[in-house]
Amino acid sequence: MNKWRHLLGKIEFHFFLAMLTILAFIWPFLTTPNLSNNLFVFKFLYGSWFIVIIIHFLMDRFSIEENETEDNS
Amino acid sequence: MISPTLLIITLSIYLLLLLAVANYGEKISKRPYSFFQNPYVYSLSLAVYCTSWTYYGSVGTASNNGFLFLTIYLGPTIAIVLWWEILRKLTRLKNRFNMTSIVDFISVRYNKSEGLAILATLFVLFGLTPYISLQLKAIIQTLNILSATTDNQVKIGPYVVLAMTLCSVLFGMRKLNTTERHPGMVLVLAVECLLKLGAFLAVGIFVTYFLNHGVTDILSKIPQVYTGDQLSFMGHGEHHETLTWITYLILGFSAILFLPRQFHIAVIENNNEKHIKTAKWVLPLYLFLINLFVLPIAVGGRIAGLSPLKADYFVLMLAQLKGNTFFTLLVFLGGFSAAAGMIMIETVTISTMISNNIFLPVFNRTRPLSFLTRHLLKTRWLCALMIMIFSYIYMLIVGDQLNLVSIGMISFAAVLQFAPLIIGALYSTKGSKAGAYAGFTAGAVVWFYTLVVPSLVASGFLDQSIATEGLFHFSFLRPEALFGLEGVSSLTHAVFWSMIFNISCYILFSLLFPPSVTEQKIAEEFVKALPRENNEDFDLGPDYETISLSHKKNDIQELLARYCSFEEAELIWKTSLQKIGIESKEKISVLKLAELTSEVEKALSGFIGTAAAHNSIVRSQIIGPAENESLTQIYSGLLTNLRINPAELKKQIILYREKEKLMQKETEVLADLVQKKAEELEEQKNLTFHASKMAALGEMAAGIAHEINNPLSIISLNNHMLLHQIEQDHVDKEGLKRFVKNIDLTVMRISKIITGLRTISRDDSKEDFAMNRFGDILDDVLALSGEKFKVHGIELRTNIDDSVVNLQFKCRRVQLSQVLINLLGNAYDSVEKLEHPWISLEAKINKGFLEIRVSDSGPGIPLELQEKIFQPFFTTKEVGKGTGLGLSLSSSIIRAHKGEIAIDNSSPHTTFVIKIPITL
Numbered sequence: 001m002n003k004w005r006h007l008l009g010k011i012e013f014h015f016f017l018a019m020l021t022i023l024a025f026i027w028p029f030l031t032t033p034n035l036s037n038n039l040f041v042f043k044f045l046y047g048s049w050f051i052v053i054i055i056h057f058l059m060d061r062f063s064i065e066e067n068e069t070e071d072n073s
Numbered sequence: 074m075i076s077p078t079l080l081i082i083t084l085s086i087y088l089l090l091l092l093a094v095a096n097y098g099e100k101i102s103k104r105p106y107s108f109f110q111n112p113y114v115y116s117l118s119l120a121v122y123c124t125s126w127t128y129y130g131s132v133g134t135a136s137n138n139g140f141l142f143l144t145i146y147l148g149p150t151i152a153i154v155l156w157w158e159i160l161r162k163l164t165r166l167k168n169r170f171n172m173t174s175i176v177d178f179i180s181v182r183y184n185k186s187e188g189l190a191i192l193a194t195l196f197v198l199f200g201l202t203p204y205i206s207l208q209l210k211a212i213i214q215t216l217n218i219l220s221a222t223t224d225n226q227v228k229i230g231p232y233v234v235l236a237m238t239l240c241s242v243l244f245g246m247r248k249l250n251t252t253e254r255h256p257g258m259v260l261v262l263a264v265e266c267l268l269k270l271g272a273f274l275a276v277g278i279f280v281t282y283f284l285n286h287g288v289t290d291i292l293s294k295i296p297q298v299y300t301g302d303q304l305s306f307m308g309h310g311e312h313h314e315t316l317t318w319i320t321y322l323i324l325g326f327s328a329i330l331f332l333p334r335q336f337h338i339a340v341i342e343n344n345n346e347k348h349i350k351t352a353k354w355v356l357p358l359y360l361f362l363i364n365l366f367v368l369p370i371a372v373g374g375r376i377a378g379l380s381p382l383k384a385d386y387f388v389l390m391l392a393q394l395k396g397n398t399f400f401t402l403l404v405f406l407g408g409f410s411a412a413a414g415m416i417m418i419e420t421v422t423i424s425t426m427i428s429n430n431i432f433l434p435v436f437n438r439t440r441p442l443s444f445l446t447r448h449l450l451k452t453r454w455l456c457a458l459m460i461m462i463f464s465y466i467y468m469l470i471v472g473d474q475l476n477l478v479s480i481g482m483i484s485f486a487a488v489l490q491f492a493p494l495i496i497g498a499l500y501s502t503k504g505s506k507a508g509a510y511a512g513f514t515a516g517a518v519v520w521f522y523t524l525v526v527p528s529l530v531a532s533g534f535l536d537q538s539i540a541t542e543g544l545f546h547f548s549f550l551r552p553e554a555l556f557g558l559e560g561v562s563s564l565t566h567a568v569f570w571s572m573i574f575n576i577s578c579y580i581l582f583s584l585l586f587p588p589s590v591t592e593q594k595i596a597e598e599f600v601k602a603l604p605r606e607n608n609e610d611f612d613l614g615p616d617y618e619t620i621s622l623s624h625k626k627n628d629i630q631e632l633l634a635r636y637c638s639f640e641e642a643e644l645i646w647k648t649s650l651q652k653i654g655i656e657s658k659e660k661i662s663v664l665k666l667a668e669l670t671s672e673v674e675k676a677l678s679g680f681i682g683t684a685a686a687h688n689s690i691v692r693s694q695i696i697g698p699a700e701n702e703s704l705t706q707i708y709s710g711l712l713t714n715l716r717i718n719p720a721e722l723k724k725q726i727i728l729y730r731e732k733e734k735l736m737q738k739e740t741e742v743l744a745d746l747v748q749k750k751a752e753e754l755e756e757q758k759n760l761t762f763h764a765s766k767m768a769a770l771g772e773m774a775a776g777i778a779h780e781i782n783n784p785l786s787i788i789s790l791n792n793h794m795l796l797h798q799i800e801q802d803h804v805d806k807e808g809l810k811r812f813v814k815n816i817d818l819t820v821m822r823i824s825k826i827i828t829g830l831r832t833i834s835r836d837d838s839k840e841d842f843a844m845n846r847f848g849d850i851l852d853d854v855l856a857l858s859g860e861k862f863k864v865h866g867i868e869l870r871t872n873i874d875d876s877v878v879n880l881q882f883k884c885r886r887v888q889l890s891q892v893l894i895n896l897l898g899n900a901y902d903s904v905e906k907l908e909h910p911w912i913s914l915e916a917k918i919n920k921g922f923l924e925i926r927v928s929d930s931g932p933g934i935p936l937e938l939q940e941k942i943f944q945p946f947f948t949t950k951e952v953g954k955g956t957g958l959g960l961s962l963s964s965s966i967i968r969a970h971k972g973e974i975a976i977d978n979s980s981p982h983t984t985f986v987i988k989i990p991i992t993l
Binding site: 017018021022025026039041042045046049050052053054056057059060 | 350
């Protein structure tokens, strides 16, 4: 797991994931021929959204993010 | 149509239930491990983001603008990716500075500026009024739809305003210390979020699968209800759609972070950083689910023949089509929850800001009003009423001209003005108070001019000429085409210009007027909020303890008494003393006094906000001029003693921090190594265990060989007898039968020995615990050991009831057999040379434990050896006979079974007792 953390730290994982998410959410505009296909757009947006949720779920379950000292009150 | 009486009764019951939930939440939160520690409650309460705008407005937007509504939820999903970095930083800063709101955050970072706090509070009030008015509009409109009247808006409006004010007070403003969280309100929000999601999904399923035949069916009907460019749901209309899409994404992104209520729930109400991780997937999942049926409902409404002008209320109108009053009321309550939840939390946060940042400074500076500082809570109630009335008036003026989403977007664009200041605060030390003032003011003015003015013009409140000809007839000042920028939506236009002005002024003025030394110090704390630093306690020693603590206590309590009760003041005093560790002292040094003042300031900021608390402390002069002077001298003296100038000191600190980072990295590498070694050791341990088992089997090999050899002799003898009878042609039928029976029995005996051998040589250390019969374990053990005892004349005494033999319990069969073989083997070694040797094996059930006793006729184990015998590689046997691992491994096996193994010293003979829980 530490290897993963190290690797993720190197590529600024959050930034990378945010960029991917942004790309997914504006992708329909980049594929103009498909704009008229409502069903395709529906599936694409909700599908990519769901994938992002799954990634976050896995990150939570497998503690992929750094486990720094907490500062709770 | 539903009668008004039924509506009022339903709403009253619902609100009473919520109040009970709030009270329960407050009560239970004081218990350890209560729901308050549950990340799902925190995550669900964050879904207060979904207001009536989502519940009703999204369908309206989807009906007219296709997928555009999704951006309001996709934007937050992008922001949530960065939450672990941003939100964690914000929560740590909140804990460190005792912040109570987003305005507090800005004020603290920019030199605890009271002026900036006032400016930001006023802006929040004006900026979010449209948003609250949107919720009021939704409640009033849905009540009108249900009661089938159209002109009730004015009649029922004031009652809704009063009811919502009352709810805000009851759920979130019953006590003063806002730093203390509101577990009751958080629980209510979580419950409301579940209800609105359930109700919305119910309508979605009804429309999609009962009124139509699924999502594909609905989307395929779009050409029947839409025409021309509306056929493409990705966007239509006159403006550049990509820019509108991106603008909405940006606004959604900033709203989830910077809307005051989101900031309050996400940051102020957060009591555990780990909850953020759960919220990172629960909240997007919630947003995903609540938006799943928006498009089907929007198109479904059109298919059902509902007017596009009423698209905002398709959810409720379609629910009415079912003709079931209960279903309609459920959907109404879902929408009511969405609106009421937002109103409550938004009103609580804005009221706190207004009372702390506007009224309190006025009360403090105006002597005749100073008595009001003791009535802050009531002031907040008054603020809540003001906010509600203000929102209602806005609704009456503008509400009918705009749809729900258009009203909401005005507020989202307002909230965006906080973004440069907060992001600058979190990631740069160069932003200054002057920059914050300039950037925020410029952004706010442009926002007002480009978004609010056009909405007021549209409602007829302002003259049309401002929109068409521009301010003072300057065409480049047209609010929707500022500096000639045309061809984009008014929202994109407003966001573009307000951000250009905001960011430019923030950077420019920060460069022109850089932060002061004090501000620089705060800025560094903000930027480096994540890695926690260890602050070592430092003091000057007893010679410098000259300040009387009792005098300071009077000063501090006098100050605190202006804002809170005597008991609260006493509690703050005691807690502050404890935190610094001076509760037992009568006199303290000036350094400790500075620490004490800082602690009191933090606590006080929970009541009156950070900026006001700072100013009160400064004005009260708890640290007098003489003490201030000596504080300066001490700091100078410290630097002189260290023979270091401030610049060098800073360099050294940076150097040490770099070293610390390096060490942290090294620690991680070491941790990896240790982990690897631990895994290797575990593997080694398993191998050793197996080897020891094999060694034990090896030791038994002679016995086993003998054990198999004996029956083989018997078989051979019987065979021989059989052959003899056949050769003599004298076959005795009975004798024949006896010989065959003997052979059969003997083969079975050999088979049993081999089965035991195979079982015991298997490695089950990595297998799960399974149900096993104790009798089977005994069979394995006795099959392998019994014959050896018999051959060497050792009497084996067993005393085990049938109930114990048939006992089923969870264990690892091979491992337990191994333990018993070890013990019996040891017993054999110690008694084989004695006269009349015996070994006893007893078992019974005792208080939920299986108790096994293995005794032998030996004299017992000397006390001095008893501690050592369970240690690895310790043996009393002669060289080559024992590995020294048997008892050590037996002990670890029994521990793995959550049991214990010990020597019974009360027995005159050697007795080992094993206890294993039978309900593992």
